[in-house]
Amino acid sequence: MRAVWGLLGLVVVLAMVGVLARKSWHAGQESLARQTQSVPAGHNRAPEAAQVGDQARQVQQQYRQQLASALNAQRPVPDQAQ
Template identity: 45%
Template sequence: MRALFGLVGLVVVLAIVGLLAKKQLAATRAPVPALQTATGAAAPASAPTGTVREQSQQMQQQVKQQVEGLMQQARPMPEDEKK
């Protein structure tokens, strides 16, 4: 009887994992929206064009520019409450 409950539990867990995997795979096949640029930022092209390699390089360049821009901002320092 104990083995039967263990087997049923295992089947239920496998069914749940299978459903979650199916949902995840369906989500990865959904169409990806185009990259949105920050307002005021000058982008070389508003819509991705060219080959996949060119699009990848464009995305990498955009991320690099965003990171560099964030690194240039001053970090807020906490006020020292000790007197």
């Protein structure tokens, strides 16, 4: 009898989680639909994407330069004590 109540409780909890997940999913889909509808049909987002891509390339180039300079920097040689 105890196992039946445990199983029944598990089924109830899973049903509640499923309902909440479905509500969350539909809310996200509706929000996405509203966002895409608010953008005018003639609006072009390509320049924004190009700017982000250019910024990403600049950051990558700066990182590579700094990494190369750090790897090529001479380390000080400690004096050998005799």
